[in-house]
Amino acid sequence: MDIEVREVRDFLATHAPWEYLPSPALDALASELAIRYYRRGTRLYGVGDPNNTVHIVRSGGVDLRDAQEQLVERLGPGGVFGASSVLTQTPSNLSTTAIEDSLVLIVPTPRFLQLVSEHEEFRRFFEATSDARLRRGADRRSQSQTGEVTLGRTVESFLGREPIAAPSTVSIQQAAQIMAEHKVSALLLVDHDRLTGIVTDRDLRSKVVAQARPVDGSVSEVMTPDPITIGPEARAFEVLLDMTSRGFHHLPVVRDGKVLGLVSAGDVMRLDRAHPIYLAADIGRQNSPEGVAEVCRRTPRLVAEYIHSDASAREISRLLGSINESATRRLITLAEQELGPAPAPWAWVVLGSQARLEAGLGSDQDHAIILHDSAADLDAEQRGWWPRLAERVVAGLEASGYPRCDGDVMATTWCHTTQEWQQHFATWLNTPASQEVLYAQIFFDMRAIHGATDLAEHLMEVVTRATPGASRFLAHLATQAVAASPPLGFFKGFVLERGGEHADTLDLKSSSHAIIQIARTHALALGSTETGTEERLRLASASHKIAPDLTEALIDASEFINHLRLTHQADEVSQGRKPNNRIAPKALNALDKRTLKEAFEVISRAQRALSHTYSTHLMS
Amino acid sequence: MAFWDALTRRSPDDRRRKLLARTPGGPLRAYLEHPLPDPTTPVDDLRLLAIDVETTGLDPTVHRLLSIGFVPVNGRSIDLSGARRLLIRQGAGPGPGVGESATIHGLTDDQLSVGLTLAEALAITLDALAGRVLLAHYTDMEEGFLGAACERAFGTAPVFSSVDTMHLQYLLLTQGFDDEPPRDALRLWGARQRYGLPVYKAHEALTDALACAELYLALIEEPGTGSSLASLQR
Numbered sequence: 063m064d065i066e067v068r069e070v071r072d073f074l075a076t077h078a079p080w081e082y083l084p085s086p087a088l089d090a091l092a093s094e095l096a097i098r099y100y101r102r103g104t105r106l107y108g109v110g111d112p113n114n115t116v117h118i119v120r121s122g123g124v125d126l127r128d129a130q131e132q133l134v135e136r137l138g139p140g141g142v143f144g145a146s147s148v149l150t151q152t153p154s155n156l157s158t159t160a161i162e163d164s165l166v167l168i169v170p171t172p173r174f175l176q177l178v179s180e181h182e183e184f185r186r187f188f189e190a191t192s193d194a195r196l197r198r199g200a201d202r203r204s205q206s207q208t209g210e211v212t213l214g215r216t217v218e219s220f221l222g223r224e225p226i227a228a229p230s231t232v233s234i235q236q237a238a239q240i241m242a243e244h245k246v247s248a249l250l251l252v253d254h255d256r257l258t259g260i261v262t263d264r265d266l267r268s269k270v271v272a273q274a275r276p277v278d279g280s281v282s283e284v285m286t287p288d289p290i291t292i293g294p295e296a297r298a299f300e301v302l303l304d305m306t307s308r309g310f311h312h313l314p315v316v317r318d319g320k321v322l323g324l325v326s327a328g329d330v331m332r333l334d335r336a337h338p339i340y341l342a343a344d345i346g347r348q349n350s351p352e353g354v355a356e357v358c359r360r361t362p363r364l365v366a367e368y369i370h371s372d373a374s375a376r377e378i379s380r381l382l383g384s385i386n387e388s389a390t391r392r393l394i395t396l397a398e399q400e401l402g403p404a405p406a407p408w409a410w411v412v413l414g415s416q417a418r419l420e421a422g423l424g425s426d427q428d429h430a431i432i433l434h435d436s437a438a439d440l441d442a443e444q445r446g447w448w449p450r451l452a453e454r455v456v457a458g459l460e461a462s463g464y465p466r467c468d469g470d471v472m473a474t475t476w477c478h479t480t481q482e483w484q485q486h487f488a489t490w491l492n493t494p495a496s497q498e499v500l501y502a503q504i505f506f507d508m509r510a511i512h513g514a515t516d517l518a519e520h521l522m523e524v525v526t527r528a529t530p531g532a533s534r535f536l537a538h539l540a541t542q543a544v545a546a547s548p549p550l551g552f553f554k555g556f557v558l559e560r561g562g563e564h565a566d567t568l569d570l571k572s573s574s575h576a577i578i579q580i581a582r583t584h585a586l587a588l589g590s591t592e593t594g595t596e597e598r599l600r601l602a603s604a605s606h607k608i609a610p611d612l613t614e615a616l617i618d619a620s621e622f623i624n625h626l627r628l629t630h631q632a633d634e635v636s637q638g639r640k641p642n643n644r645i646a647p648k649a650l651n652a653l654d655k656r657t658l659k660e661a662f663e664v665i666s667r668a669q670r671a672l673s674h675t676y677s678t679h680l681m682s
Numbered sequence: 683m684a685f686w687d688a689l690t691r692r693s694p695d696d697r698r699r700k701l702l703a704r705t706p707g708g709p710l711r712a713y714l715e716h717p718l719p720d721p722t723t724p725v726d727d728l729r730l731l732a733i734d735v736e737t738t739g740l741d742p743t744v745h746r747l748l749s750i751g752f753v754p755v756n757g758r759s760i761d762l763s764g765a766r767r768l769l770i771r772q773g774a775g776p777g778p779g780v781g782e783s784a785t786i787h788g789l790t791d792d793q794l795s796v797g798l799t800l801a802e803a804l805a806i807t808l809d810a811l812a813g814r815v816l817l818a819h820y821t822d823m824e825e826g827f828l829g830a831a832c833e834r835a836f837g838t839a840p841v842f843s844s845v846d847t848m849h850l851q852y853l854l855l856t857q858g859f860d861d862e863p864p865r866d867a868l869r870l871w872g873a874r875q876r877y878g879l880p881v882y883k884a885h886e887a888l889t890d891a892l893a894c895a896e897l898y899l900a901l902i903e904e905p906g907t908g909s910s911l912a913s914l915q916r
Contacts, residue, residue, distance in 0.1 A: 067765045067892060068888070093763055097760035099900050099903060101900075
């Protein structure tokens with residue numbers, strides 16, 4: 063005798079959270095369900111009604127609405143409802159209505175409670191706090207399918223022996239003797255438990271021997287004072303990025319001002335040789351734009367492979383940023399070799415996602431040039447040096463797979479002295495029209511990657527001193543940050559928009575854009591020069607502008623959406639297509655859809671909060 | 683049998699009592715001891731058993747039962763805990779095996795060789811059906827085969843009270859129209875499609891019984907369908 067209702071069991075086995083149950087539990091459950099049918103338009107139960115059973119949509123569709131009749135969720139086949147009122151033993155806070163003729167499976171409550179108590183993954187599905195689920199979603203997405211990737215290790219985990227250190231008062235010769243004795247290529251100089259400098263083999267070669275400097279002089283004459291340091295929790299990956307982007311080979315590791323040790327490029331290199339990070343180094347060795355382009359064109363495929371290891375979206379985007387930076391720097395250097403030295407000090411800045419280190423695959427070029435004010439006195443021919451350079455760099459980047467910017471936010475057009483830049487920013491800040499603000503936002507995410515980087519730092523310090531008082535400008539920013547509502551979720555292979563309309567694809571860029579804009583608005587209101595979205599959000603949280611739990615949830619939402627976006631782009635690349643930001647719901651599994659739905663909800667919450675702060679409804 | 687009922691004006695339950703009086707102990711008697719549901723029973727309280735049979739052909743006098751699937755319906759709810767699928771072992775004696783019919787139901791002689799005897803399968807089915815209405819899509823098939831099998835196993839065919847989803851669908855489709863409904867609209871899978879019910883793999887007795895039960899739930903929600911057992915019956 064056979065009691066298995068195969069059609070029902072197979073249905074459960076392919077839908078969350080039932081699919082997490084072991085086979086015997088699933089068999090038992092399938093043979094205990096009841097089935098009911100509801101005609102289109104039938105209300106199953108209303109807000110405040112008692113509900114004692116968990117329901118599963120078998121066919122058709124059911125709308126869940128809150129007390130204000132606002133659509134909260136539209137469930138298609140596989141959708142589950144009624145669990146929260148069963149688990150909390152309270153009346154339902156949602157109404158449920160069949161929007162199509164619907165067949166509904168009903169789970170006996172004792173069996174449901176038993177499953178919840180016995181199966182952890184099943185239980186988690188019903189956990190009350192969606193933020194916790196979002197966090198796991200974000201973690202899960204970046205979890206390894208191939209085991210731990212070495213570059214994900216923290217510095218602490220591979221930091222070797224005690225640091226070799228000496229006071230900065232020792233002589234050059236004494237320093238060299240200590241290094242020779244311990245067979246190290248760098249020596250940390252520590253005074254009163256504080257790191258004051260670092261001296262390396264290279265310093266001894268180039269600053270002492272090459273210049274015939276007397277070796278009895280103080281080591282402080284040749285050391286690098288106040289060196290850049292890194293924390294013990296930094297990933298090997300970040301160490302490599304810091305080193306390659308700055309051209310260092312050593313980084314002191316410091317926690318709470320105390321020196322823990324020193325990591326060298328070699329330490330990290332030994333961890334993992336086959337890593338796309340080496341692309342950045344490869345690019346730096348190229349002697350022609352064609353060579354740079356050739357290496358860059360390997361990027362998408364290598365990164366696509368890397369995405370499927372345990373890298374987070376943040377790490378992947380930093381990697382893409384560092385490759386873009388290396389290519390840009392190399393192309394600038396090659397152009398400089400051709401054009402001769404610049405007629406005045408200047409800086410090349412990247413803007414938007416490149417500045418935030420949040421670029422995806424296929425991101426376009428966004429950059430500009432800042433000239434020292436002395437360039438204002440140059441004649442047209444001299445000043446033409448920068449457009450000539452910019453044209454070469456833009457063409458080189460285009461050949462390397464970075465499309466030209468549609469809005470023409472490129473150094474070929476945007477090449478101004480500090481003073482001219484200040485005037486542009488003043489116009490945006492003081493007489494903002496909403497279209498202009500939309501266009502200008504990108505300039506507020508600025509990072510210098512070549513030349514006199516202090517020009518950019520100085521400019522942004524001046525600008526961000528003015529942003530907190532530019533209330534109309536901030537209100538425009540806030541309005542744009544809340545302009546696009548995230549979707550509500552998914553229904554039968556479509557994206558379900560908030561008004562109940564259906565869309566064919568999900569625009570992942572638009573979802574992450576809302577978070578970026580929220581973060582930017584807060585950071586500029588606080589007068590911060592910070593550009594990273596996560597950093598901006600944490601800053602806003604520390605200044606009590608966003609609730610701490612919402613901040614963490616937004617960061618998780620951002621990580622999840624960006625990881626999905628990068629994975630999608632990597633898939634497009636591996637199928638020989640141009641990477642884009644639009645994903646079809648059928649490409650998402652049930653868990654991704656569920657987590658996305660929670661990410662949308664978090665974005666919506668943050669938008670409501672921002673809207674409240676800036677009274678965006680007052681703006682047109 | 684309908685002709686006989688009309689002639690004698692005896693209700694199915696009268697006939698059940700009469701038959702009970704001359705049925706010896708055994709599964710059939712146990713079934714007959716339960717009264718058939720009263721024709722005035724409201725749909726909300728009606729207890730039914732959706733049944734589907736897989737057979738070697740369409741003629742109960744010639745072809746044989748291979749499998750029986752059933753699932754209870756209580757009012758407006760299907761109870762999967764009572765769902766069963768029974769395979770019937772085929773005698774080694776003369777007579778055709780599964781033969782060509784396997785192309786429809788997918789049951790092979792090997793699978794059936796480990797099944798129940800006909801009497802065992804009927805006993806389980808009659809036990810589940812006791813006190814319930816037999817529900818099927820085109821009940822002639824189920825009534826005919828179960829009746830013939832009971833005659834073979836126990837010497838007598840039982841009395842059934844039945845509801846036919848094909849008949850209900852026919853009534854709904856012909857309300858206010860003179861035209862005959864298209865054939866496909868009356869078939870089980872065609873009718874289900876009309877109510878947005880899921881697509882199942884057909885011709886497995888339990889799945890077909892479940893499909894019929896789900897269709898019944900949809901049909902009794904239709905405004906034109908009656909509200910008591912009598913109004914659902916022919």
